[in-house]
Amino acid sequence: MGKVTVKGLGKAYKSYNGRWARLAEWLIPFAKPRHQLHWVLQGIDFELEAGEAVGIVGINGAGKSTLLKLIAGTTQCTVGTIDIRGRVAALLELGMGFHPDFTGRQNAIMAGQLQGLRGDEIASLMPAIEAFAEIGEYIDQPVRTYSSGMQMRLAFSVATASRPDVLIVDEALSVGDAYFQHKSFERIREFRRSGTTLLIVSHDRYAIQTICDRAILLNRGRLEMQGDPVEVMDFYNAMLAEREQQTVRQERLEDGRLRTISGTGEASIVSVNLLDDEGKKLDVIEVGAYATLEIRVAINVAIPRLVMGYMIKDKLGQSIFGINTHRLEMPQTDLVADEELVYRCRFPVNLGKGSYSVAISLSRLDSHLDTNYEWRDYSVIFHVINTQHPDFVGCAFLDAEMAVERSYGYARKIEVTA
Structure with a gap:
């Protein structure tokens, strides 16, 4: 079983003012250093237990790929230690280790040998590699003739042909x-x-939340946060929207969930309630019943344009439905300080049984990534029950009609509908 322990990990590259400074340092080894250290990772500590899946997220340049290369052993760390138990398979940069003039089959054999597989093991796995990659006759063509998607197919097929103890996957799957x-x-x-231990880098929120037990957020080469994937991804999305004078904070709710709030504060959310048609607050609602989402917004300083949007998410943090006033062609313009707006959104709760939350966004345009006035996760939490409809599975209630036609030879026909 694979286990990974990372302690005090750091990686730095030497930066020289010019090529002559590099040459002088080589020729005069005992003189003072002529370089500066540029740290891309510092003070990274975490553990992956056997069978655990951990996702790594962060903006470009945060050090994600460097961290994976250090763990995979393709790059050496400057400080710290990495202890790995078990066989490691890594899918890092697209086509990494492939020779463009060799065929896919030849590259697959070499890649298998680099993973520590014997020749007979690779030969026995080759039919499975070909079948999974599904690149047909291209397996015997030079890799330089492959598209990026074909390279990824072959690389993933080889890396996963034999189940490793530790699997490391970078963003290569996105192509x-x-x-x-x-x-x-x-x-x-x-x-x-x-039982494979998984370490994956992805910008796909839903891949992280559905596959991983834990998430790690890197920021400027340091470990910013680690914990529940939904909470980490909420904080990461808030960081993406960060602008000058914008704040990002988190607060613990009564049920233990961590709410992320971010924004410039030029407009703010006063209250959010889910109401029935009589104006009573809802915590529990029947499948198919109507509900009204009421959002009160305060304008704190004059702003030229305001878009309000809401997103309904399931308990895994996956988006079920989202809409905003930009897409509905209902943006509010030329707002002045001390104004208050009340949005009421009425909809049928055609959802499956379970727990749901609502995130609210106040922004200037279609996305909260452009001038985020306020983003608030877990603004409302509600539960959907089913006591009046047939018991169904899934996240959406379609209320489908079904017809069954039975025939006896060519003489009689009976039709039953439900």
Whole structure:
């Protein structure tokens, strides 16, 4: 079983003022250093238990790929230690380690050898590699003739042909088509069920939240936060929207969930309530019943344009439905300080049984990434029950009608509808 322990990890690169400074340092080894250290990672500490799945997120340049390379052993750390137990398979940069003039088959054999597989093991796995990659006759063509998607198919097939103890996956999967992405993530889930330890870098919120037990947020080379994937991704999304004078804070709710609030504060959310048609607050609602989401907003300083949006999420943090006043062509313009707006959004709760939350966004345009006045997760939490409809599965209630037609030879026909 794979286990990974990282302690005090740091990685720095030497930066010289010019090529002559580098040459002088080589020629005069005992003189004072002529370089400066540029740290890309510092003070990284975490553990991956056997069978655990951990996602790593962060903006570009945060050090995610460098961290994976250090753990995979393709780059050496400057300080700290990495202890890995078990066989490691890594899918890092697209086509990393592939020779463009060799065929896919030849590259697969070399990649298998680099993973520590014997020749007979690679030969026995080759049919499975070909079948999973689904690149047909291209397996015997030079890799330089491959598209980026074909390279990714072959690289992933080779890396996962034999179940590793530790699987490391960078963003390479993002270049594949939707069919192969689903196929790849299903293989990852199978490995997880079999006990493989997973370390994955992805900007896909739903991949992180559905596959991973824990998430790690890197910021400027340091570990900013780690914990529940939903809470970490909420904080990460708030960081993406960060602008000058914008605040990002988190507060613990009564049920233990961590709410993330961010924004410039030029407009702010006063209250959010889910109401029935009589104006009473709802915590529990029947499948298919109507509810009204009421949002009160205060304008603190004059702003030229305001867009309010809401997003309904399930208990895993996956988006179920979202809409805003920009897409409805209802933005409010030329707002002045001390104004108050009340939004009322009425909709049928055609959702499956379970717990849901509502996130609210106040922004200037369609996305809260452009002038985020306020973003608030877990503004409302409600539960959906089903006592009046047939018991169904899934996250959406379609109230479908069904007809059954039965025939006896060519003489009689009976039709039953429900």
